Amino acid sequence: xxxxxxxxxxxAKVNLLLRVLAREAGGHHxxxxxxxxLELADQLRIVLxxxxxxxxxxxxxxxxxxxxxxxxxxxxxxxxxxxxxxAVRAARxxxxxxxxxxxxxxxxxxxRVRLTKRIPxxxxxxxxxxxxxxxxxxxxxxxxxxxxxxxxxxxxGQLGADVAFFVLDAPRxxxxxxxxxxxxxGALPRRPVLLALPPESIATPWAYGALAEHRExxxxxxxxxxxxxxxxxxxxxxxxxxxxNAFQPVLEPLRPELAHIRRLLExxxxxxxxxxxxxxxxxxxxxxxSELREAEEALEGGAADVQVIxxxxxxxxxx
Numbered sequence: 001x002x003x004x005x006x007x008x009x010x011x012a013k014v015n016l017l018l019r020v021l022a023r024e025a026g027g028h029h030x031x032x033x034x035x036x037x038l039e040l041a042d043q044l045r046i047v048l049x050x051x052x053x054x055x056x057x058x059x060x061x062x063x064x065x066x067x068x069x070x071x072x073x074x075x076x077x078x079x080x081x082x083x084x085x086x087a088v089r090a091a092r093x094x095x096x097x098x099x100x101x102x103x104x105x106x107x108x109x110x111x112r113v114r115l116t117k118r119i120p121x122x123x124x125x126x127x128x129x130x131x132x133x134x135x136x137x138x139x140x141x142x143x144x145x146x147x148x149x150x151x152x153x154x155x156x157g158q159l160g161a162d163v164a165f166f167v168l169d170a171p172r173x174x175x176x177x178x179x180x181x182x183x184x185x186g187a188l189p190r191r192p193v194l195l196a197l198p199p200e201s202i203a204t205p206w207a208y209g210a211l212a213e214h215r216e217x218x219x220x221x222x223x224x225x226x227x228x229x230x231x232x233x234x235x236x237x238x239x240x241x242x243x244x245n246a247f248q249p250v251l252e253p254l255r256p257e258l259a260h261i262r263r264l265l266e267x268x269x270x271x272x273x274x275x276x277x278x279x280x281x282x283x284x285x286x287x288x289x290s291e292l293r294e295a296e297e298a299l300e301g302g303a304a305d306v307q308v309i310x311x312x313x314x315x316x317x318x319x
Contacts, residue, residue: 004048006138009041010130011314012119013162014193014276014283016239019226020211020246032226033175034185034239035165038193040311042073042131043116044087046138049109066110067091073117079128086132086159087113093155094139097147111139120307122201124277126162133166153180162277171314174233187315188236192292194270194284195309196261196299207247207278214250236271236285243272251279257303258282264302268295285313 013035021030069082079085091111113135119127136152147155149167156163161179171187214220232238252259258275261282265273269291270284286292292310299308 004142006044006046006142008044008134008138010044010119010127010134010166011041012038012125012127012130012311013165014038014125014281015245015274016272017242018245018247018277020208023212030177031161031175031179033179034233034242035162035173035175037166037171037314038125038311039314040119040125040195040309042118042127042134044131044134044138045114046135046142047110047112047114048142049112065095067095068110068112070112070114071117072115074121078121079117086128086163087115087135090132090135090155090159090163091139093158094136094147097151097155098143120195120197120281120309122203123195123197123281124202124275124279125195125281126166126277129160129162130166132156132159133163133169136163136167137169153182156180174228185233188234188239188313189318190315191236191313192286192289193311193313194265194286194292194295194299195276195311196265196282196284196303197307197309198255198257198261198280198282199305199307200255200280202251202255202279204278207251210254211247211250236287240271243274245275247278248275251275255280257306261299261303261306264298265295268292268298270295 015033016036017034019032021032067088069085069088071079082088091113095111115131119125119130121127133156136155140147140152152167153164156167157178157180164180164182165173165175168182168184170184172185174183174185175181228242232242258279262273265282265284270286273282273284276283284295296308299306
């Protein structure tokens with residue numbers, strides 16, 4: 001068959017709200033969150049076709065279709081073993097789904113993925129999850145929408161809580177359960193965002209462990225019920241009132257630089273300034289570019305070892 005190609009973006013995200021609820025018997029936590037997509041994005045190119053005669057050092061396994069991964073923008077070992085990369089796992093999962101009786105069998109003998117990284121790894125910005133979702137969406141487009149969005153969301157949920165959100169390709173969404181039960185929300189006006197990343201990353205399992213220890217030590221159970229006002233979800237002022245992250249009060253005493261970064265962002269006018277996911281990225285959302293520049297200067301003077309990235313929320317431009 002002739003090769004077919006797809007190009008697309010895999011955006012980063014921040015969590016405007018993140019509540020960690022009860023832990024299931026299987027070990028997964030229930031969450032409640034508001035996802036917000038950012039303009040910062042990885043780039044992907046997917047090519048379907050026949051295996052090349054020379055093969056590739058990034059081919060994994062002998063089962064068809066063969067899956068090959070090429071990564072640009074980061075070191076070869078930064079993302080861990082290639083065969084465990086979420087983009088590779090997503091390609092395999094999609095291929096298996098086509099042949100599971102719920103979709104047409106695929107004649108594809110090779111899937112080649114070229115990934116150009118722009119989203120920092122291990123920062124709570126969802127880069128790996130977004131890459132996986134882009135692979136699912138791209139492969140489905142190349143197969144004429146064979147599985148459809150609902151099935152892709154189901155597959156994404158098998159890979160991780162954030163993947164299902166990125167499959168929607170929506171600017172915002174309310175997520176609950178394990179994060180794979182989703183209500184798309186309308187886009188709010190574009191707002192400047194400053195991302196600040198300390199040099200030391202935070203592993204998600206460690207963050208959940210710290211949260212569990214804190215709750216046990218303080219005699220505090222999982223977060224209880226809450227009523228979200230729809231009006232708050234529909235404006236930046238309302239989102240600033242709702243904003244919060246269950247990990248933030250637990251991790252800031254253990255990693256004081258997180259609190260220092262947050263205070264610098266808030267003093268420059270960020271509303272909200274929060275940890276994203278389980279960190280280590282702290283983000284500030286601003287009304288004006290001048291506030292963002294002030295925050296950037298404050299971080300350069302008061303937290304020189306912090307990586308700073310300018311971006312913005314995905315949404316209509318303010319005229």
